[in-house]
Amino acid sequence: MKNSGLLLVISGPAGAGKGTVVSKLVKDENIRLSISATTRAPRGKEENGREYYFYGREQFEKMISENGFIEYAQYLENYYGTPKRPVEEWRKEGKDVILEIEVQGCEKVKNSVPDCISIFIMPPSMEILEKRLRGRGTETEENIQKRMKRAKEELALAKNYDYVVVNDTLEDCVENVKAIITAEKLSSQRLSFDI
Numbered sequence: 489m490k491n492s493g494l495l496l497v498i499s500g501p502a503g504a505g506k507g508t509v510v511s512k513l514v515k516d517e518n519i520r521l522s523i524s525a526t527t528r529a530p531r532g533k534e535e536n537g538r539e540y541y542f543y544g545r546e547q548f549e550k551m552i553s554e555n556g557f558i559e560y561a562q563y564l565e566n567y568y569g570t571p572k573r574p575v576e577e578w579r580k581e582g583k584d585v586i587l588e589i590e591v592q593g594c595e596k597v598k599n600s601v602p603d604c605i606s607i608f609i610m611p612p613s614m615e616i617l618e619k620r621l622r623g624r625g626t627e628t629e630e631n632i633q634k635r636m637k638r639a640k641e642e643l644a645l646a647k648n649y650d651y652v653v654v655n656d657t658l659e660d661c662v663e664n665v666k667a668i669i670t671a672e673k674l675s676s677q678r679l680s681f682d683i
């Protein structure tokens with residue numbers, strides 16, 4: 489019997505490098521990235537259906553009422569949620585699926601999908617985190633301040649994750665996440681034996 493794919497939840501404060509790390513992981517054709525829906529406005533070169541599905545508040549709330557999300561949460565002033573259907577279909581096909589979501593969402597996924605694997609991407613320091621967030625050039629000063637404040641709260645929750653990976657050198661961070669995926673696939677709890 490074919491094993492269903494892994495469900496990987498990746499969190500970490502804004503600017504830690506989650507998006508950068510995930511963009512390397514999805515080069516593997518067995519890995520899919522879930523595209524979330526959000527009520528926040530697109531920033532920079534973001535396109536609807538590529539980085540996010542950009543929904544109005546009403547549209548988002550309709551999808552909540554139709555039970556269309558695996559999880560959803562509010563981060564700063566906006567809703568963010570993981571559409572259920574693609575994730576379920578990919579896992580059935582044996583693809584590993586990554587959810588790049590914030591800490592409240594991770595808690596909800598853990599409750600509804602207990603075999604998910606949670607990974608916290610940790611910045612090397614708060615100074616480097618702020619430098620990366622500013623260096624990305626996507627946020628207003630007000631947003632940087634809000635995200636840094638939220639980052640402190642999020643870092644305190646890293647211990648609730650199955651794994652914590654520091655994103656110091658990008659290549660090392662990506663290799664460490666790949667090592668986690670490899671080890672989890674070999675876990676006796678997940679394998680179904682034909683013999």
Ligand code: ADP
Pocket residue numbers: 500501502503504505506507508509620621623624655656657658659
């Ligand atoms: P997140 O998705 O966690 O908000 P990003 O992936 O957008 O973070 O990364 C924030 C900024 O930091 C980007 O400009 C990115 O190029 C840079 N960055 C990511 N990882 C590293 C790293 N290991 N070393 C240096 N810069 C990095």
Ligand code: 5GP
Pocket residue numbers: 499500501502524525528559560561563568569570571588589590591592593594
């Ligand atoms: P950003 O506005 O920087 O794209 O995302 C803000 C935060 O929301 C990040 O921590 C990101 O991981 C998280 N996020 C993105 N999509 C989802 C989602 O579907 N659900 C939850 N709970 N968080 C999400």
